Amino acid sequence: MDYCLNGSCIVLKRFVVLVLCLLAVLTSCGQAGNQGELKKVGLLITDSVNDQAWGTKGYKGLLKIQSRFNVDVYYKEGMNSKSVVERAVKEYSQKGVNLIYGHGHEYDEYFSELSPKYPDIHFITFNGDAKNKNVTSLILDSYASGFFAGMVAGHMTKSNRIGIIPAYEWQPEVKGFYEGVKYQNKNAQLNIQYVNDFDDKEKALQIANDMIANQYDILYPAGDSFSVPVIERVKEMGLYAIGYVSDQSDLGNKTVLTSTIQEVDKLYENTAEKFNLGQLESGNITYDFQSDIISIGTFSPIIEQDFIDEINQSIQKYKETGELPNE
Known part of the structure; x- marks a missing residue:
């Protein structure tokens, strides 16, 4: 129902529409999100992102994804048991995360059990044996x-x-x-x-x-x-x-x-790009020197x-x- 004063309803309505349109344009300019399949990304790490080795590589990869695709990213440390991983995945799901990296071979078992419960999430782990359609294992042949x-x-x-x-x-x-x-x-x-x-x-x-x-x-x-x-x-x-x-x-x-x-941070960005384009394969994918992921x-x-x-x-x-x- 429209409420008008002094016969100015049409002018007022046009003004309101104009303001809303301008706000919509400004909002889209300031918050230009990713237009592909990638929405939000979660990372699970068994120990710390500050170890100057494996954990740090994963964190850097997550930041590269955030910068390149302009999406929200989250990470959790100390994810070293089935129960804490289950809670973390549930929380990520509630936040709208649709790509989760389990930063280590330990997550192969966890994701194998959890992935059927979350068909809208794609899970990525390392050096495992992925068998479900929404799980990818990245094999680092070093x-x-x-x-x-x-x-x-x-x-x-x-x-x-x-x-x-x-x-x-x-x-x-x-x-x-x-x-x-x-x-x-x-x-x-x-x-x-x-x-x-x-x-x-x-x-x-x-x-x-x-x-x-x-x-x-x-x-x-x-x-x-x-x-x-x-x-x-x-x-x-x-x-x-x-x-x-x-x-x-x-x-x-x-x-x-x-x-x-092991250029894991580069691999994060690469797999996120494939997922964003709808091209990330499930199953096991192997990387060696020829991929520039493994090096000296x-x-x-x-x-x-x-x-x-x-x-x-x-x-x-x-x-x-x-x-x-x-x-």
Whole structure:
């Protein structure tokens, strides 16, 4: 019902319509949201976004998505059990999130059970086996990066003792590192001790201290949260390390010989783009050197240039042919 005073109803109505139109234009200009399928994005992390390795990479990827697609993003730390993950997914669903990243292989099991309950959400996890239609598992095949880093370690060791401190036995970069060391230096003695947790810094440091005491002069701490503290300990002792996930040369380029890198932040942006376009496949998708997601980090200036050139040539050959130096 229209209420008019002094016969001005038509003029007033036109004025109101004009004001509403202007407000609509201004609102759309100031809040231009994404026009594709991507609405809101959630991230679940087992430990912290401040670990300077795996967790930090995931957080950077989330920020890239926010910047590029102008959508709301959310993250939760300490998501390390089924019950907390269930609550987080329910909360994200209520917020209108339609793309959730579980930042680690742990979420493969959780998402396998939860995804049928949330058909309007697409779930992404890592190094798992996705079987449901709204789940994608990103397989990071880092065997080759481990192999090339192992070659570096085998070349640079002085004591012929190299220690590997992985989180789990299944990590492909660990097997690759072992094979790379053996290819480069048949006299090298390797010691592998598993932490059985990506975030147990105390146990990883204890293993590192034992290895250092037994004259292991190069350590490869392949774990999300413990790579940095182990490298810092190695640096204190004047020894060498191989970085993990990020280019960790900034911790000391005369300590960190190179790093096995996983460009997870780039992968976040890539998968979000595909989802936005309706092109993200369910199931398992594998990434290696050829995708520029897996790579080797900065080489230490203490490594001879001739050897660096040799490694770079081997990497280029692998990209082109898929063949490693021992094949």
